[in-house]
Amino acid sequence: MPDFSLILPHVVFHTFALLITIVSICVVAARHPVKSAVFLVVDLFLLAGLYASLDSHFVAAIQILVYAGAIVVLFLFVIMLLNLQQEQLKGVKFTVVEAGALLITLIGFLVVMFTTMSGKPTGLGEGSLDVAAIEAAGGNTQVVAMKLLTNFIWPFELASMLILMAMVAAIVIAKKDKKVVPAA
Amino acid sequence: MNFPIPDLNLSFYSSALPIILLSLTSIIALLMGVSKKCNSVKSAMWINNLSLLATLLMIIRLYGISGAASEMFLSGGFIAGRLGYFGQGLIVGVALVVSLLMGDSYIKAKFFRGEIIALFHMVIAGMLTMVATDDLITLFVGLEMASIGIYALIGYTSPTKLSQEGAVKYFILGSIAAAILLFGFAFLYAATGTLRISEISVAIGKISGHSWVELGAILTIVGIGFKMALVPFHMWTPDAYEGAPTGLTAFMATAMKTMIMVAAIRVFENGLSGVHGVWVPVLGFMAASSLLFANILALAQQSVKRLLAYSSIAHSGYMALALAAMSGGVRQYSVPSILFYLISYVVVSLGAFAIIMWLENERCENIIVDDLTGLAKQHPFAAVALSVFMFSLGGMPPTVGFISKLYIFNAALSNNLVGLVIVAAIGSTISLYYYMRVIVRMFMMEGSPVLGSLIKPKRSMVTTWIVGGSVAIILLLGTFLPESALRMAKHSAAEVSGG
Structure with a gap:
């Protein structure tokens, strides 16, 4: 058993x-x-x-x-x-270049997969990840919150900037006060 | 409950003031964009130029007072050190020059609007973040801030099909590259248990030869190589550069390159130097193929912007060559030579793009090499200046292009990268053909309506000063003053190359 x-x-x-x-x-x-x-x-x-x-x-x-x-x-x-x-897929042909790209992607995928499988965790890092250790540290939510607002406060604040910017960028692109003129 | 409070003290705020100020001005510009009273081209221009000037002065001051050792804030999120301030100074300087040129171009009314200036400032803030961080997460957030804003700016500012094609191509390929980069960071974190670049280099010493670190290093170099526009990850560059308004092309070619090179110096010379056996061959291959293919492809280009785009890919190749030049154990030449090359490339490119922007103003469209025919007759000074820039890009003495290539080859040869230097020399020789083609067109051919109509742009004080200034810097750095610029590069590099 x-x-x-x-x-x-x-x-x-x-x-x-x-x-x-x-x-x-x-x-x-x-x-x-x-x-x-x-x-x-x-x-x-x-x-x-x-x-x-x-x-x-x-x-x-x-x-x-x-x-x-x-x-x-x-x-x-x-x-x-x-x-x-x-989507209307009319007359889509599978070209040699696309087949090559697919092959390269597949090879890359296999390389990544086997390299990942061949490695063992090194044990470096910030303490244990088992349930008891997480429990002792105050639970997942608290650990994430602590990390986010202490160690990673700078990227956390900048991420808010990033999201604001993505919003402005989307509005700027989507606004329709301009005509699309074809390239010369 | 014991809270470890992050040390948000005065010394952090004063060191990170350039980033904070630009974030603030971006919000102000955004609010100005929606207000009825101050929504004008003039006010957007004022706030843009003034805040960039203030930021530049601040960075120069911070560079001056920072010592040889760097100081880390917020668990490595922000580094106050000379390398970071060097990169920030170059980026903000480029942004200021580009804004001045934009203020004199036909695209002025489209560029100086509240929301566009807000995007522009957030892009710069992201770039400033990325060059001054020890944390891979912050590095990635900075990279995305810089990239997403640029995608929107390319697509927005000139609503032609060409620019939208460039923006979409750049957006899709850039997102895939960002995913690959993040995948690489994840492997590095899985193996070393840390996201700090300085701690990764320590951890790699303990677990040398671990397959996850090696895979992470390769995925990271692919992601960075894409942003550097190295062959075979260069496909987006010509389209994005041609589609963007020329001022933004200049900004992308110089500021983006500065940002990514300084970040690459931190990640590879500092964090991943322990596994250089893995990424140096990859980088060497990308550098060699960029030097050959970009220069060969540039031969066939008609559009001046496409030509400069391929030339910028080749110049990335030279810098990648210098980045690889630490494999033989001689490390002290690599980083200073990259920084010196960056100074020279930024000055030359800005000058060349300034002239192109000025020529474009008359017809409000991209110019091709044929349009330059007979330029020497009508605008002798512009033609001479453009020749100086072409000579410098081609690496001819007595310009700074020659000296900077010399330093790079020296760094590579002292690490026994003879094959790569031979490839670089061949690429450099090929590149002379298309740089000379521009000069021949301007000086040795008569303008005729068949070859394209003659360009007669208006005089522009800003362009005159910027072009004159960059010619002066190119010639001075190429003859009398390379030592002082190199000393500055060495000072800035001390943080990573340890000498």
């Missing part, structure tokens, strides 16, 4: 990882933008499951609240507002 408590995390991880890969392919392969966005929601939920299986419950909750809950809903709004239709 094998010890299930040792095997179970691996089973959970690999199930989630496999599902995430499949759903991610569906996101890019789906012809209809709404289907694509719905697959993205599923993808983000599964990713949250992966975080939860790593004992990062706070990140998992945030993932669902912010990404699956808010961002993808905005995606759907944009798709509806722009009234995007199913």
Whole structure:
């Protein structure tokens, strides 16, 4: 009788990882933008499951609240507002260059995969990551909040600037007070 | 409950004042954009130029009072040191010159608007953040601030199909590169357990040869190589440079390059120097292919901006060559030679782009090499100045381009990178052909309506002063004063190269 408590995390991880890969392919392969966005929601939920299986419950909750809950809903709004239709794929040919690019991507993916698998965790870093240690430090939420507002306060503040800027940039691009003139 | 309060003290605020000031002015500009009273080109111009000037003076002062050792604030989020202030000074100087040139160009009314100035200042604030940080997260946030604003500025300021194509291409490829860079950072963090560049270099000593560090280093060099526009990650450069309004092209070619080179110096010479056996070959390959392919592709270009875009890829190749020049164990030449090259490249490019912007003003569109035919007859001073810039870009004495290439080759040769230096010399020789083509067009051919109509732009005081100033700097640094500029580069480099 094998010890299930040792095997179970691996089973959970690999199930989630496999599902995430499949759903991610569906996101890019789906012809209809709404289907694509719905697959993205599923993808983000599964990713949250992966975080939860790593004992990062706070990140998992945030993932669902912010990404699956808010961002993808905005995606759907944009798709509806722009009234995007199913993509018409007429006369798309698979060229040699594209096949080469796909091959290179595949090789790169395999290299990354095998290099990742060949390494073992080095044990360097900030303390233990098991449940008891997180519990002792005050729980996930507190640890994340502490890090965010002490060690990472500078990038945290700058990120607010970044988001403001992305907003201004989107408005500037979307404003329609100009005519698009074709290039000479 | 014991809270470790971050040390947000006066000395931090005074060291990071340039970034904070630009963030503030961006908000002010944004508010001005929506107000009815102060929403004018003139007020946007005033706030832009004044705040950039104030920031530049502040950075010069901060550079002057900072000692040889750098000081870290907020757990490495911000470094107050000479290398950071050197990069910040170059970036803000470029931004000021570009704004002055924009104020005299046909695109003026489109550029000096509240929201655009706000974006411009946030881009600069992001760049200033990126060159002065020890933290990979901050580095990434700074990079994204710089990139996202630039995507929008390229697409907005000139609403042609060309510029929108450039912006979209840059946006998509840039996002993929950012993802790869972040993936690399994640591997570095997984292996070393830290996001601080200085701590990564210590941790690498303990776990030498770990496959995650090596993979992280390679992914990081790919992400950085994309932003440096090294071949084979250069595809976006000609389109983005051609599509952007020329002032922004100048800004991208110089300020972006300064930002990414200083950040690369920190990440690779400082953090990942322990695994240089992994990334130096990759960087060497990218440098060699940039030097060859960019110069060969530039031969066929008609548009002056595309020509300068390919030339900027080649110049990235030279700087990448110097970045790789630490593999043989001789480290003290590498960083100073990059910084000196940056000074020279920034001055030369700004001068060249200033002339092109001035020539464009008449017809409000991009000019091609044929348009320069016979320029020497009508505008002898402009033609002579443009020749000086072309000579300097090609690396001919007595300009600064020659001296800066000499330093780079010296740094590479002292690390036994003979093959790369030979490739660089070949690339340099090829590049002379297309630089000379511009000069031949201007001086040795008569202007005729067949080759393109003659350009007669109005006189412009700003352009005259900027072009004159850069010619003077190029000739002075190329003849009498290279020592003092090199001394400054060495001072700034002491932080990472330790000498």
